[in-house]
Amino acid sequence: MEKITDYKYALDESSIVAITDQKGIIKYVNDNFCNISKYSPEELIGQDHRIINSGYHTKEFIKELWTTIANGKVWKGELKNKAKDGTVYWVDTTIVPFLDKDNKPYQYVAIRSDITDRKKGEEELKKTLKEISDYKYALDESAIMAITDQKGIITHVNDNFCKISKYSVKELIGQDHRIINSGHHPKEFIKELWTTIANGKVWKGELKNKAKDGSVYWVDTTIVPFLNSIGKPYQYVAIRSDITERKKGEDQIKKSNQKAIEHAHILELKNVQLVDFCNIVSHNLRAPLINISMLVDYIEQSSNEAEQKEVLAKIKPVVNHLMEVFNELVESIQIKQDIEIESDQVILKDCVEKVLIGFETQIKEYGADIQLNFDKTDIIYFPQKYIESIITNLISNALKYKSPNRKPIITIKTKKEVNNSILLSVTDNGLGIDLVLHKDQIFKIRKTFHKHPDAKGFGLFMTKTQVEAKDGKIWVESQPEKGTTFFIEFKNQNI
Amino acid sequence: MSPIKTLTLVDDDDVFVFLTTKAIEQTNLVDLIKVFGNGLDALKFLKENKNNVDALPEIILLDLSMPIMNGWQFLEEYTKLNPTIGKKITIYICSSSISPDDVTRAKTISEVSDYIIKPITKDKLIDLIKKL
Numbered sequence: 001m002e003k004i005t006d007y008k009y010a011l012d013e014s015s016i017v018a019i020t021d022q023k024g025i026i027k028y029v030n031d032n033f034c035n036i037s038k039y040s041p042e043e044l045i046g047q048d049h050r051i052i053n054s055g056y057h058t059k060e061f062i063k064e065l066w067t068t069i070a071n072g073k074v075w076k077g078e079l080k081n082k083a084k085d086g087t088v089y090w091v092d093t094t095i096v097p098f099l100d101k102d103n104k105p106y107q108y109v110a111i112r113s114d115i116t117d118r119k120k121g122e123e124e125l126k127k128t129l130k131e132i133s134d135y136k137y138a139l140d141e142s143a144i145m146a147i148t149d150q151k152g153i154i155t156h157v158n159d160n161f162c163k164i165s166k167y168s169v170k171e172l173i174g175q176d177h178r179i180i181n182s183g184h185h186p187k188e189f190i191k192e193l194w195t196t197i198a199n200g201k202v203w204k205g206e207l208k209n210k211a212k213d214g215s216v217y218w219v220d221t222t223i224v225p226f227l228n229s230i231g232k233p234y235q236y237v238a239i240r241s242d243i244t245e246r247k248k249g250e251d252q253i254k255k256s257n258q259k260a261i262e263h264a265h266i267l268e269l270k271n272v273q274l275v276d277f278c279n280i281v282s283h284n285l286r287a288p289l290i291n292i293s294m295l296v297d298y299i300e301q302s303s304n305e306a307e308q309k310e311v312l313a314k315i316k317p318v319v320n321h322l323m324e325v326f327n328e329l330v331e332s333i334q335i336k337q338d339i340e341i342e343s344d345q346v347i348l349k350d351c352v353e354k355v356l357i358g359f360e361t362q363i364k365e366y367g368a369d370i371q372l373n374f375d376k377t378d379i380i381y382f383p384q385k386y387i388e389s390i391i392t393n394l395i396s397n398a399l400k401y402k403s404p405n406r407k408p409i410i411t412i413k414t415k416k417e418v419n420n421s422i423l424l425s426v427t428d429n430g431l432g433i434d435l436v437l438h439k440d441q442i443f444k445i446r447k448t449f450h451k452h453p454d455a456k457g458f459g460l461f462m463t464k465t466q467v468e469a470k471d472g473k474i475w476v477e478s479q480p481e482k483g484t485t486f487f488i489e490f491k492n493q494n495i
Numbered sequence: 496m497s498p499i500k501t502l503t504l505v506d507d508d509d510v511f512v513f514l515t516t517k518a519i520e521q522t523n524l525v526d527l528i529k530v531f532g533n534g535l536d537a538l539k540f541l542k543e544n545k546n547n548v549d550a551l552p553e554i555i556l557l558d559l560s561m562p563i564m565n566g567w568q569f570l571e572e573y574t575k576l577n578p579t580i581g582k583k584i585t586i587y588i589c590s591s592s593i594s595p596d597d598v599t600r601a602k603t604i605s606e607v608s609d610y611i612i613k614p615i616t617k618d619k620l621i622d623l624i625k626k627l
Contacts, residue, residue: 279594287560287591290613291510297614298514314510437568 016091016112022070022105024049036091036114038084049110054082069097069108078115090119144219144240150233152177164219164242166212177238182216184208197225197236206243218247277333285329288322328458335386335465343470344384348374348424351384352412355391362399368408370395377414377422380490386466391426393459394486398428403481422490429483433476442476499553499624503529505537505569506558506589511613515556518617524624533561534569541576551582553627556611559590559597566590570604577606585627587611 011017012030019028029037029044037044037052044051057080068075075095082088091112097105139145140158147156157165157172165172165180172179185208196203203223210216219240225233295315299308352372356363363370380387395410402408411427433442443464467474471491478484502525506512512530519525529552531537537555544550559566566588573586588601591613601610611619 286593287508287613290591291508294514294614295510298517311514314513318510437564441565 011111014113016110016114018044018049018110018112020049020108020110022107024108026051027107033112036083036089037081038087043084052081052083054080054088056080056088065095069095069105072097072099072103072105078119079112080119089114089116091115139239142241144242146172146177146238146240148177148236148238150235152236154179155235161240164211164217165209166215171212180209180211182208182210184216193223197223198233200225200227200231200233206247207240208247217242217244219243277329281329284325285322288318288325291318292322328462332462332465335462335469341383341386341469343381346380346382346384346387348378348380348414351387352391355388355395358392359395359399366399366402366408368399368402368410371409371411373411373413377416380414380422380424381493382470382472382490383466386469390463390466390488393463394426397459398426398430398484401431401484402428403430403483417489420491420493422493424488424490425485427483427485432480432482432484433478434480435476435478443474498524499526499627500549501525501527501529501552502624503531503537503552503555505531505534505555505561505566507532507561508558511558515615515620518620522617522621522624524621534564534566534572536563538564538569538572538576541573541580545576545580548582551580552584553582554623555584555586556589556615557586559588559592567600570606574604574606587623589613589615 012032015030016032016036017028017030018026018033020026026044026047026049029039029041034041034044039051065075065077074097075093077093079091079093080088081091092115093110093112095108095110098107098109100106140160143158144160144164145156145158146154146161148154154172154175154177157169162169162172167179193203193205202225203221205221207219207221208216209219220243221238221240223236223238226235226237228234292315295311295318298311302308302311349372356370362368391412398410399408406429409429411425413425413427415423415425417423435442443460464474467488473489473491474486476484476486502519504512504515506515516528516530519528529540531540534557541551557566557569564572570586585608586606587609588597588607589611590597593612598610601607
């Protein structure tokens with residue numbers, strides 16, 4: 001009997017205990033019950049047990065409870081009850097029916113323990129889990145997601161990832177993430193990415209990836225390493241968004257900018273040519289026209305027939321000169337309009353020898369020595385008719401402006417240059433040009449630098465125009481009484 | 496006795512030189528007409544005669560576009576030489592160029608009195624000589 005009292009004491013100390021009759025009217029509550037429910041024993045005794053109902057549980061749940069205990073069976077479960085002040089608490093509950101001799105319950109002993117804290121924790125956890133799954137949902141819906149292990153093997157992809165990469169989930173899981181590498185990025189770039197995430201840092205950047213069908217797409221990418229307890233990444237979560245359209249737009253803008261710059265450059269060039277042309281007209285066409293007009297005026301005013309005849313005879317050469325200048329102008333304009341002319345594969349040796357035939361008489365007469373050195377580069381890509389004209393002009397100049405004191409030596413050489421171009425040089429030992437005086441004018445039309453009857457000042461102007469028609473460059477080095485070297489750089493030589 | 500002794504043409508254009516010479520001769524205002532086909536020849540002459548006042552011209556008609564040494568280069572050298580020359584020489588640029596750049600550039604050179612665009616008439620020549 002004493003033992004039972006001890007048990008009861010232990011139970012009262014440890015648990016929340018209440019006893020009701022078979023109708024649920026409270027007959028006994030212990031201190032723990034009063035503490036948790038915030039009622040006094042007086043307020044509870046004689047009351048229906050439903051006084052602490054929170055209304056949280058469904059009717060079916062409560063009914064099942066009553067059915068169980070009314071049938072003399074023990075009920076176990078978790079209940080949410082309401083205290084006097086309206087706060088709620090959770091109790092782990094065991095209800096034991098005490099049976100009479102007819103096996104009918106005559107009272108119910110409810111033994112409870114407070115699990116409010118545990119329940120709260122559970123609820124919080126549930127809430128957090130729900131929040132997390134909401135986040136995941138939001139991310140899955142909005143972003144392109146992939147998770148790889150620390151070696152880069154894909155362990156998870158979402159629908160968006162499959163959609164953009166055109167692979168199925170099955171094709172991706174277990175594969176190295178490099179399956180979508182486009183090869184666009186340099187090795188250093190990829191290395192930097194891996195170094196960053198392997199060190200546990202977040203990487204952000206724009207990546208060009210390749211889909212299953214070979215098409216490429218741009219993604220704005222954030223890779224977050226998930227770290228284990230010792231701070232080492234055990235997996236990487238990559239969150240991407242499709243920026244292909246934006247990238248296309250950027251490319252478009254870049255291209256149209258580039259085009260605008262090119263156009264501006266061409267326009268600038270055209271403007272320079274136009275100004276040049278105006279100057280040429282002003283300087284070179286106007287002079288003979290004025291001569292003609294002055295000659296005609298003179299004839300009109302003169303009454304002396306012999307004088308009239310003398311002056312009349314002077315008109316013809318001026319007209320011829322005018323014609324010549326005019327034709328040269330037309331020729332140079334044609335070159336400028338003919339920028340699209342195709343390059344030929346010119347074998348330089350053949351070309352120069354062909355040109356030299358035209359100078360045979362002069363070469364013999366002057367005892368000129370022509371040295372060719374094309375060992376390194378014998379082939380030039382350039383319009384055949386231009387290169388013939390260029391070489392003709394340069395050889396013609398070298399012979400025309402030879403020194404009276406020595407036999408002409410003319411050296412024609414080629415050299416490969418680093419930037420896919422070939423340098424052709426024509427060197428003579430002739431009169432030379434005073435470059436201090438004539439630097440700016442050497443390639444201008446109608447500029448002559450020697451008192452030579454055949455000096456017309458058109459050859460170098462034409463040569464420059466032809467060289468520049470194909471983006472080439474021409475320049476000169478010279479010393480009076482030593483000789484002159486003309487250099488021509490031919491671009492885009494496919495060497 | 497003519498108003499001026501010497502007028503110098505610096506011009507490589509044979510026709511212009513021929514006609515202008517004739518026109519000047521007809522005015523009877525000039526004793527001697529000297530012709531140089533380019534700036535360098537003219538400059539050499541001036542250098543050699545910088546103290547020989549009688550040989551130096553009163554007026555120079557200077558073309559711009561010439562071989563060897565053009566009008567601008569001549570003016571550059573002449574400007575350096577000018578302080579040592581023992582006579583006031585009036586220089587007119589006489590060019591067929593109608594380029595505004597040339598006209599503007601001529602104005603910046605104090606040694607140049609005026610820019611005359613070819614053709615030059617007999618009346619204009621008389622005017623120039625008499626103005627002196």
